[in-house]
Amino acid sequence: MSETSDSDPTPKVTRMAPGEAYEVDIDAHQGWAMAEHPPSAGPARKTDLLFLHGMSSGGWMWSPEWLQSFTRAGYRCWTLTLPGRQGGPSIASDPSVVDRALSIAFHQGDPERALDLLLKSTPGISLFDGPGISDYTDALAEALARIGRPTVAICHSLGGAVAQNLMRRGESPVGTILLCSAPPYGLWRASMEMAFTDPDLWQTLADFSLLGLRGTNQTILRHALFPSGISDTDYAEMAANLRDESFKAMAQASGLLPFAPFPGPRSDVLVIGGTKDRFVPWLDVMLTGIYYGTTPVMVEGGGHMLMSEPCWTEAADAIMKWLPSLTDARRAA
Numbered sequence: 001m002s003e004t005s006d007s008d009p010t011p012k013v014t015r016m017a018p019g020e021a022y023e024v025d026i027d028a029h030q031g032w033a034m035a036e037h038p039p040s041a042g043p044a045r046k047t048d049l050l051f052l053h054g055m056s057s058g059g060w061m062w063s064p065e066w067l068q069s070f071t072r073a074g075y076r077c078w079t080l081t082l083p084g085r086q087g088g089p090s091i092a093s094d095p096s097v098v099d100r101a102l103s104i105a106f107h108q109g110d111p112e113r114a115l116d117l118l119l120k121s122t123p124g125i126s127l128f129d130g131p132g133i134s135d136y137t138d139a140l141a142e143a144l145a146r147i148g149r150p151t152v153a154i155c156h157s158l159g160g161a162v163a164q165n166l167m168r169r170g171e172s173p174v175g176t177i178l179l180c181s182a183p184p185y186g187l188w189r190a191s192m193e194m195a196f197t198d199p200d201l202w203q204t205l206a207d208f209s210l211l212g213l214r215g216t217n218q219t220i221l222r223h224a225l226f227p228s229g230i231s232d233t234d235y236a237e238m239a240a241n242l243r244d245e246s247f248k249a250m251a252q253a254s255g256l257l258p259f260a261p262f263p264g265p266r267s268d269v270l271v272i273g274g275t276k277d278r279f280v281p282w283l284d285v286m287l288t289g290i291y292y293g294t295t296p297v298m299v300e301g302g303g304h305m306l307m308s309e310p311c312w313t314e315a316a317d318a319i320m321k322w323l324p325s326l327t328d329a330r331r332a333a
Contacts (some may be wrong), residue, residue, distance in 0.1 A: 012060035015084025015243040031083030031131075032139040034146065035059055037067050042074025047150045047174060047323065050078045052140060054157025054180075055253075056208075056245040058082075061156070061238075066307045069316045078151075080143050082136045082162070085246055132248045133259055136162040141171055150174045152326065154319065155181060157279070157304065158245075158253050165259040175326045177270045177319055180277055180304050183284040184263070184291045186255015190284050201278060212244050227276040227303040228310050238308075265293025270322045272315055274302025 013033045039045070049070055053061045059079030070077050105111045140162055144151055152175035155163040160181020166172055183189070195202045200217075201224050208216040222235055230238075252259065269292045273285030282298060289296035297318040299311050306315045 012241060013058050013081040014060075014241060015058055015081065017084055032143065033059065033081040034143050035079045035081075037071050037077040037079065039071050039074045039076050040068070041072045045074045045076070047152055047326075048076045048078060048147055050080060050143065050147065050151050050153045050173070052080050052153055052155040052159035052162060053082070054159050055250065056242045058241065058243070060241055061307070063308055063312075066312055066316060069313070070320070073320060076149075078143070078147060080140065082139055082159075083131050085131075085244055130248045131246050133161055133165050133252045133257075136249065137165045137169065140166055141169075144171075144173055152177065152323065154179060156307070158182060158249065161186075161253045161259050164261065168259060168261040170261075172268065175268045175270070175323070177272065177322070178288060179272050179315065180274060180280050180285075180306055181271070181288065182253045182280065183288045184260030185287075186259075187253055187280070187284075188255045190279065190281055191254060193281060193283075194278070198278065205279075209245070209247060209250055213239060213242050224278045225303060225305050226309060227278070228301060230308070234308075260291070263291045263293075267294075268326060269294055270319070270326075271296040272299065272306070272318055273297075274299045274304065274306050274309075274311075276301055277304045279304045 013035070016031045016033065051059070051062050051067070053059060058081040060081075062079055067077055067079070104113050105115075136159075140153070144153070151173045153163050153166075153173045154177040156179045160178040163172075163176050163178065163181075164184055167176060191202070194205075200220055204217045204220045204224075208221065218239065222230065226235070271285060271289045271292065271294060273280060273282060273288075273296055275282055275298055277285075285296045285298065297315075299306055299314045299318070301309075302311045302315065303309055306312060
């Protein structure tokens with residue numbers, strides 16, 4: 001469940017079920033894991049940075065180049081991996097579930113346990129067994145408490161919904177950066193737009209939600225995630241690490257349940273989006289900015305995976321420029 005490379009010594013942590021212990025050289029608790037990336041240069045900073053991933057991914061999604069741009073500027077960074085599905089991968093993503101169930105039933109003589117395994121691995125069953133956004137928010141809150149220092153959370157896509165839910169609880173970090181994030185009213189508007197303007201992509205996402213990567217048109221998904229292109233090697237590595245997401249969390253992020261605080265100006269929120277993002281279109285980025293009374297940063301040519309695209313430096317520079325202004329705003333307050 002972890003991998004290392006010469007260029008990035010940090011273990012690549014995939015999703016873990018709530019309550020699952022994870023024994024590697026990182027902080028792990030109740031199904032979530034957090035890896036530390038110490039500063040390597042630059043001035044001493046009083047604020048840490050916590051990076052929170054989006055749907056189906058983990059702390060591994062933040063490239064070494066992205067993280068090094070902050071650690072070299074003196075920031076201590078943390079990458080958080082949220083809990084995964086209690087039942088693990090679905091049958092669609094991991095057909096070997098059937099063989100394991102048969103072995104449990106006939107070789108171990110435990111048909112009840114075999115049936116439970118098959119039930120939990122049924123596509124879509126996680127709508128009922130979670131985890132949900134509230135569970136993810138608990139993990140984020142405890143991770144911030146573990147850090148024990150003023151921290152800014154940089155949250156991508158579904159992770160943005162988690163961060164906003166923490167803000168709704170009144171437990172927000174000193175700053176929150178919503179990067180290609182689910183808007184405060186949910187993803188329903190973007191989903192409706194996609195259904196009318198790009199039905200093939202809409203169907204691909206529906207297939208991915210229920211059937212995992214194996215049941216998905218990866219050509220469509222790849223082009224939508226990386227409109228500026230990505231090498232075969234980099235895409236294959238990313239795809240190999242993708243995990244089934246909780247259908248409950250995805251449904252909640254669509255706006256079925258409120259997860260955002262009341263609207264109003266917030267100097268502790270930065271909104272960033274890409275002009276070519278087909279999952280969170282520019283209109284939703286703008287509306288998110290209006291909701292929080294701030295002007296969004298739009299990265300020209302950027303898609304949904306801003307941190308892994310050629311224009312990633314523009315997004316990183318926007319964050320770097322905003323961080324000192326956040327400190328000034330806190331002092332003024």
